[in-house]
Amino acid sequence: MSTQALFHSLQISTFATDLGKLNPLYGALAQLFHIAGLLLILSAILLVNLRLLGAGLQRQSVPQLVKATNPLIWYGLILVALSGLYTFLPAADLYYHNPAFWTKILLLLLALLIQFTLYRKVTVSKSPNHTLAKVTALLSLTLWFGVAFAGRAIGFV
Amino acid sequence: MSVINFLQILHDSQLGTALRESLYMFPIVEGTHLIGLAVSVGLILLTDLRLVGIFLKTVSVQDVLHQLRPWVLGGFAVTFATGILLIWAEGPKIWQIPVFPLKLTLIALSGLNALWFEFKYGRTVAEWGVQAEFPKGAKLAGWVSLASWSAVIVCGRLIPYLDARSL
Numbered sequence: 052m053s054t055q056a057l058f059h060s061l062q063i064s065t066f067a068t069d070l071g072k073l074n075p076l077y078g079a080l081a082q083l084f085h086i087a088g089l090l091l092i093l094s095a096i097l098l099v100n101l102r103l104l105g106a107g108l109q110r111q112s113v114p115q116l117v118k119a120t121n122p123l124i125w126y127g128l129i130l131v132a133l134s135g136l137y138t139f140l141p142a143a144d145l146y147y148h149n150p151a152f153w154t155k156i157l158l159l160l161l162a163l164l165i166q167f168t169l170y171r172k173v174t175v176s177k178s179p180n181h182t183l184a185k186v187t188a189l190l191s192l193t194l195w196f197g198v199a200f201a202g203r204a205i206g207f208v
Numbered sequence: 209m210s211v212i213n214f215l216q217i218l219h220d221s222q223l224g225t226a227l228r229e230s231l232y233m234f235p236i237v238e239g240t241h242l243i244g245l246a247v248s249v250g251l252i253l254l255t256d257l258r259l260v261g262i263f264l265k266t267v268s269v270q271d272v273l274h275q276l277r278p279w280v281l282g283g284f285a286v287t288f289a290t291g292i293l294l295i296w297a298e299g300p301k302i303w304q305i306p307v308f309p310l311k312l313t314l315i316a317l318s319g320l321n322a323l324w325f326e327f328k329y330g331r332t333v334a335e336w337g338v339q340a341e342f343p344k345g346a347k348l349a350g351w352v353s354l355a356s357w358s359a360v361i362v363c364g365r366l367i368p369y370l371d372a373r374s375l
Contacts, residue, residue: 079366082365083366087361090246090249090253090361093247093250094253094254097250097251097279098276106279107276108271108275110268111266111267111271115266116264119264151235199243199246200240203235203239204238206235206368207238208235
């Protein structure tokens, strides 16, 4: 099955059409949860990445900051995933034709990949290699903030 | 001159028209507004959570306040500048959505709360920041900040929704 066909069958599934029939106020509510989750993720990774760049909470160890921020990232991911699916499923065909949506998905996959590889590797160490730490921080910030940026563009392209 | 007349002049100006008609400028300005607010409001919310004793309890509150400040202020500058551009382009329409004046009021409230905190507690944080229990007023400012900034975000996100309803 092609991606386009997959998106279409998602949109016409009973679940998606039921979601689509709900009060539009829930759609606005989903957007509020989406931005709340986004803020949780971005502020948490910003706090850690600024530390890796040597420009944030310098007196705290990286593992200490990661331990404090990881729950925020997880809560944030759950919020954006659920609210994102709520918004996406009833209108999947529309998103299939939106280039900003695909840019967002690509950036999101890359951000998650870095999150569970490089970021994890660098942040478990109390004194990570400086260059690697900085490269990781820049990559992570660019990708996550890129996700937000591309996401905001979906409504305009 | 009323607010709406002034916004209409901005709207009809060359910059206002160019912003609305450009294919790329509008999403870029909107995207940058979002990024600026994620940096500024995001870090403020983390600071507030520290202040009320929920987050980063082992980190000195003085460090949190001072070391994050340049980023908070920088993020604000970006959010403010892009916000002005958005008003420039669509002011008359946005002004008529009641949630927008409410958003501005809440931003003013958040700013006054931050100023009050800064004058009353900011300068003496080295003294009270090391104590087990923070002054009641400092914690209250943290709660007020959490609530008012969250409300600002909610109002901002609702602008396009309430707009569509009123068309």
